[in-house]
Amino acid sequence: AQSVTQLDSHVSVSEGTPVLLRCNYSSSYSPSLFWYVQHPNKGLQLLLKYTSAATLVKGINGFEAEFKKSETSFHLTKPSAHMSDAAEYFCVVSDNAGNMLTFGGGTRLMVKP
Amino acid sequence: DAGVIQSPRHEVTEMGQEVTLRCKPISGHDYLFWYRQTMMRGLELLIYFNNNVPIDDSGMPEDRFSAKMPNASFSTLKIQPSEPRDSAVYFCASSLDPGLYGYTFGSGTRLTVV
Numbered sequence: 001a002q003s004v005t006q007l008d009s010h011v012s013v014s015e016g017t018p019v020l021l022r023c024n025y026s027s028s029y030s031p032s033l034f035w036y037v038q039h040p041n042k043g044l045q046l047l048l049k050y051t052s053a054a055t056l057v058k059g060i061n062g063f064e065a066e067f068k069k070s071e072t073s074f075h076l077t078k079p080s081a082h083m084s085d086a087a088e089y090f091c092v093v094s095d096n097a098g099n100m101l102t103f104g105g106g107t108r109l110m111v112k113p
Numbered sequence: 114d115a116g117v118i119q120s121p122r123h124e125v126t127e128m129g130q131e132v133t134l135r136c137k138p139i140s141g142h143d144y145l146f147w148y149r150q151t152m153m154r155g156l157e158l159l160i161y162f163n164n165n166v167p168i169d170d171s172g173m174p175e176d177r178f179s180a181k182m183p184n185a186s187f188s189t190l191k192i193q194p195s196e197p198r199d200s201a202v203y204f205c206a207s208s209l210d211p212g213l214y215g216y217t218f219g220s221g222t223r224l225t226v227v
Contacts, residue, residue, distance in 0.1 A: 032212045032213065032215075034215045036215075042220070043204060043218040043219055043220045043221050044204070044206075044216075044218040045218070046215050046216075046217070049214075049215055051212070051213055090156070092215070094211060094212040095212075097212075098210065098211055098212020098213065099144070099161075099163065099168070099211060099212070100144075100146070100158070100161060100169070100211055101211055101215065101216060103155075103156050105155055106155060106156070
């Protein structure tokens with residue numbers, strides 16, 4: 001069975017500094033991986049996805065993630081945080097059949113002015 | 114496309130009452146998922162459908178919860194009778210191919226049972 005672990009439940013950065021949200025996955029196959037963002041009192045929005053093409057994936061709002069098979073990681077990064085990036089971020093892995101997704105526990109990103 | 118549409122956006126009901134949450138998936142999406150989100154338990158998968166057929170309902174908390182998908186454009190999640198511990202945000206999501214495209218989520222229904 002597949003699983004995903006988000007290594008930090010909370011991350012705090014200052015505006016204008018880099019963002020790093022860490023995610024490790026476990027899978028017996030080559031999975032698809034996703035990052036979702038949830039702003040306060042909103043639904044979940046797809047940020048980016050990896051589906052076995054380029055290992056460096058670019059998403060919306062300047063975010064990107066790199067798939068590293070040897071490290072079983074899919075960390076989310078952004079060069080410069082903005083106040084509007086404050087939200088909950090979920091790392092997600094697909095199952096073997098591609099029928100459903102497993103969500104990590106989430107990382108709450110706080111951005112200080 | 115209007116996206117995944119959920120109704121109502123907010124629901125306040127008294128304990129013991131029946132509650133029905135509604136979802137209209139994106140046209141052409143064969144998969145539909147119901148999730149519940151709370152501060153304590155995070156995001157939980159309740160049930161999912163493929164081509165209107167329930168595939169996995171192992172996340173449904175108990176017999177008070179039931180979900181139906183009578184056609185490709187409509188699904189309901191019913192709680193009868195409701196209890197205060199059912200208070201949560203309930204999300205519906207749909208997908209054409211989860212492994213390839215991920216899910217598209219609705220805006221959610223915030224349920225408060227008093």
